[in-house]
Structure formats: structure tokens, C-alpha cells
Amino acid sequence: MRIIPVLDLKGGEVVRAQQGKRDRYRPIVTPLSQTSDVVAVTEGLRRLYPFPTFYIADLDAIEGGTPNSGALARLKAMAEPPELWVDAGIADEKTLSAALAEPWLCPVLGSESQQDDALLRRFCDHPELVLSLDFFDDGFRGPASFLDEPVLWPQRVIVMTLAKVGSASGPDFTRLEAIKAKAGSRSVIAAGGVRNEADIRALSSLGIAAALIATSLHDGTLTPGHLATLAT
Numbered sequence: 001m002r003i004i005p006v007l008d009l010k011g012g013e014v015v016r017a018q019q020g021k022r023d024r025y026r027p028i029v030t031p032l033s034q035t036s037d038v039v040a041v042t043e044g045l046r047r048l049y050p051f052p053t054f055y056i057a058d059l060d061a062i063e064g065g066t067p068n069s070g071a072l073a074r075l076k077a078m079a080e081p082p083e084l085w086v087d088a089g090i091a092d093e094k095t096l097s098a099a100l101a102e103p104w105l106c107p108v109l110g111s112e113s114q115q116d117d118a119l120l121r122r123f124c125d126h127p128e129l130v131l132s133l134d135f136f137d138d139g140f141r142g143p144a145s146f147l148d149e150p151v152l153w154p155q156r157v158i159v160m161t162l163a164k165v166g167s168a169s170g171p172d173f174t175r176l177e178a179i180k181a182k183a184g185s186r187s188v189i190a191a192g193g194v195r196n197e198a199d200i201r202a203l204s205s206l207g208i209a210a211a212l213i214a215t216s217l218h219d220g221t222l223t224p225g226h227l228a229t230l231a232t
Helices: 038-048 069-076 093-100 118-123 173-183 197-205 224-230
Strands: 002-010 013-016 053-058 083-087 105-110 130-136 156-161 187-191 210-213
Touching: 002 038, 013 038, 038 069, 053 069, 069 083, 093 105, 093 118, 105 118, 105 156, 156 173, 173 187, 173 197, 197 210, 197 224
Parallel strands: 002 053, 002 210, 053 083, 083 105, 105 130, 130 156, 156 187, 187 210
Antiparallel strands: 002 013
16 A cells, blocks of 8 residues: 655645644654655655655645745755655646646646636646645545536545544545445545554455555654565
8 A cells, every 4th residue: 555655835844734723733753754844844754664655735825825845956966866746725727737847746736726627627627636625624625526526536545634644543434435435436535533553454445546644654653674565
């Protein structure tokens, strides 16, 4: 099963996510890095396992602020740059088209950032596009057609349960099963609450293709030994 580390960026630093309550996010403190610098944290994660892909949540951009472009540029300039799945709150065709043309970058179209389904309808067949179905405490956030019309889904669909992020409360298996049942041959990616090896094996048994993970990597629950066995 594919394991994709998460880097939440805010103010140019990696922060620790807490159940979607973004005003509470603070610079990450992790044994994997002496600082919250994005390259240092990435290198620390890669000492656990040579992850080829990272998921980036550009929280400033998602909230309508200045994108963390400098941090992304530094990741792309690494000697072995990772593939980056980036949610930067994209909500217009010009920005999405430019992102799709970037090497090493797969833009994530977050449902919470969309006013309608125009972008999804226009770009759903693009092989580099990743869709994120965003669920908060109050339910799904985004146009209803994002959930109701799976024919619009690209080949990779993230089920992002924000209330589970950083909570160590376990994945939302019920929701993941429901989305997987509608997804056909598409890859469904779990995000939020993945705690340990048992969770990853349970997700794999449901046919989930990948998991976005942060907390269990930084707190040592998932060790290099686990990752060597689990990650593909």
C-alpha cells in the first residue's frame, strides 16, 4: 500500500495539524528534524523511508493568503525532488492549468475551495489531477455534484476527513467504504486518523490504494521496519 507523508505548510514552516482547526496549528516539533523547515522535515521523513511522493497542504493559500511558493521551490530543488501532491486552494482555470504543467507536481482540487463544479468537469480526465473530497465536523464541504456524480472523479480521489487529522482516532472506515463503492477502478486515498500498522492493513483490505499520514510517522508509531513491509 502506498504511504504518502503529509507536510502542512503555514507561514513558510511545517506545522502540526489538529483536526482541521487551522488556527491552532503550530510549527511542528518532531524527532525527525531539529527545525520545522520544510526541507529539513522532508529529509527527516526520508531517513525513515525513501518516500517518492509527498502531499502538501498550503494552508495559507487554501485560506486565501499568500501561497508558500518559496517552500515548494526549495522542495523541487532538492537533489532528489519528490513528486508533490499540492492542495493550494486552486479555484480558477488559469491557476489549475499552470499547476498541471509543472513538472513533479500534481495539483489537488479540494472540494472545500470550489464554488461550483466547473473546474472538475473541465479537467476531470487529466491524468495529473487529484481530487480531494473534504469532510469537516459539519459534513461534506463543496458542491453536491462532487459527491453525487462520481463520473466526474479523476483517477485519484482523496477522502479527507479533517476531524480525524492529527487525532489518532483511526480512519473513517465507513466513509471510505462508501466512496470506494462508488469509485469503480479509481484509486481511493485515505486521509485522517491513520494510527498504525493495523490501520494500514485494514485500509488495504478494503481496497484503499494509499494513505496520507503525518502523526504516526513523527511520533514513531510507524517505524522504518513497518514502512519497509507496508509501503509500496
